[in-house]
Amino acid sequence: MFRALTVFVIPLLILFVVPGFSEAGEVTSERLLNALDEPHNWLHYRGDYSGRNHRPLKQINKENVNRLQAQWVFQTGVGAAAKFETVPLVVDGIMYITAPYNNGYALDVNTGRILWRYQRKLPEQSLCCGPINRGFATLGDKVFMATLDSHLVALDRMTGNVIWDIKRADYRQGYSSTGAPLVVKDKIIIGTGGGEYGVRGFLDAYDPETGKRLWRFWTIPGAGEPGSETWLGDSWKTGGAPTWMTGTYDPELDLLYWCTGNPAPDLNGETRLGDNLYSASVVALDPDTGKMKWYFQFTPHDVHDWDANEVPVLLDLEMEGKQKKLLVQSNRNGFYYVLDRETGEFLHANQIARVTWASGISPEGRPQVLPNTKPTPEGNRQCPGMGGGSNWMAPSYNPETGLLYIVVREECSKYYSSEQELEQGHFWLGSFPQITPDEDTWGVVKALEPTSGKVKWEFKFQTPTWAGTLSTAGGLVFVGDMEGYLTALDADTGKSLWRFQTGAPIVTAPITYMIGKKQYLAIAAGSALYTFALNN
DSSP states (O other): OOOOEEEESSSOOOOOOTOOOTOOOBBBBHHHTGGGGTTTTTTTTTSSSTTOOEOOSSSSSTTTTTGEEEEEEEOOOOOOGGOOOOOEEEETTTEEEEETEEEEEEEEEETOOEEEEEOOOOSSOOEEEEOOOOOOEEETTTTEOOOOTTTEEEEEEOOOOEEEEOOSSOOTTBBBOOOOOEETTTTEEEBBGGGGGTOOEEEEEEOOOTTEEEEEEESOOOOOOGGGSSSTTTTTOBBBBBSSSSEEETTTEEEEEEOOOSSSSTOOGGGOSSSOOOEEEEEOOOOTTOOOEEEEESSTTTOOOOOOOOEEEEEEEEETTTTEEEEEOOTTTSSSEOOOOOTEEEEEEESOOOOOSSEOOTTSSSSSOOOSSSBTTEEEEEESOOTTSOSSSEEEEEEETEEEEEEEEEOOEEEEEEOOOOOOOOOSSEEEOOTTTTTOOOOEEEEEEETTOOEEEEEEESOOOOEEEEEEETTTTEEETTTTTEEEEEETOOOOOOOOOSSSSOOOOOOEETTEEEEEEEETTEEEEEEEEOHE
């Protein structure tokens, strides 16, 4: 039923060796810890472990960004309707990207010329949730890719040849993987999708040499385990709480932070009464064992599909007169949160989008839910909409401006209630939402003071966007939109300084890196990968 295809194009690749690299140019754990010290590379899905999506590069800056021009474009040949959400890795002169339908590519970073292609054939059954793939991870001489049919594949970084391919779960039950893995020390960490299919969510760690599973953390406690009492009867068995986005990691505390998605069925909570731990939460885990150290639930007993899979950003800042290790998140439920990432203690929350379902957040961090906000047979309009106030789109933090740049989706939905029996391997919402045709919707980039959530400036889009942000030391914030524009904003004021029309919606975040003495920018749009640099 399955076929793995690797096309090897270029028989010889040149390794770029700089101080601190091994002779073979392997990506070591030490290099990953110090990824920001390698300006010519982008070694992590979000640039480094913190989730800040910031790069201290400033050749491209406020004064000259208007001279930014396209350099080369790589066409994947994969349908644009599938959404091209990859974030490239750049490793010693080679760019690695994934594309929809289980495709992976290695490109010459200078020209975009294809070096190899990998493709894993998909089963005929529909899979959760769309054919997207968000990116590779790398360690040693390998790159790692999670597949839609719930496999994890290790490829030789130089040839694309399959080193190992392991089955993680049964796709026929609804399990799927779309996120980029995260390498922590000597482990490959990867989550799962399937929250809309009635699966039980989990997070895995694998041995990079053999593919052997080292631990599994179930995001829903089993019968008799602490937290199982927050599920009605046996509803925990099909309770969702997927882990489909990439987490972050604090090497000093040695804690892994991963967020979880909606309980299932998404919009019918009557069959799963209770808080439904650990859905719509962030969990802090020991990366060596997978044991949970603490958790925080953003939306207890979610009935609006407000996953908490948004990026948990790690910041070290002064708050209330004390230096603190913080975890901040702009959540899908319409609120912005600040937590102590050592303990999970709730510190602050404030509204960042239109919110009609709650009057605020209690001093303990629990939403103060308003009456009559659940889905109804007649339809109950609530804000945010099902797409959330924020979603998985990357925020960024610039330590020079001290601002956090988030993307907010301003839309509301009518949530309808109905009953639906679970059919294994099939979509299971339990009811449905609808955006009314006359609903006013828009998107916005907001610059926040990270400890207070206070908005310093806003930049508005005509429609809600699914694109993330990248900030740089050049005083810029780059962001895309659904109209196909890649825009550069002034990081201090939000003023638009430059934009480029790619010709297709942008649904991911850019990266930036150096080639020799020249700074480049790369972004996926439609079914193509674009790169930019300053003209001479």
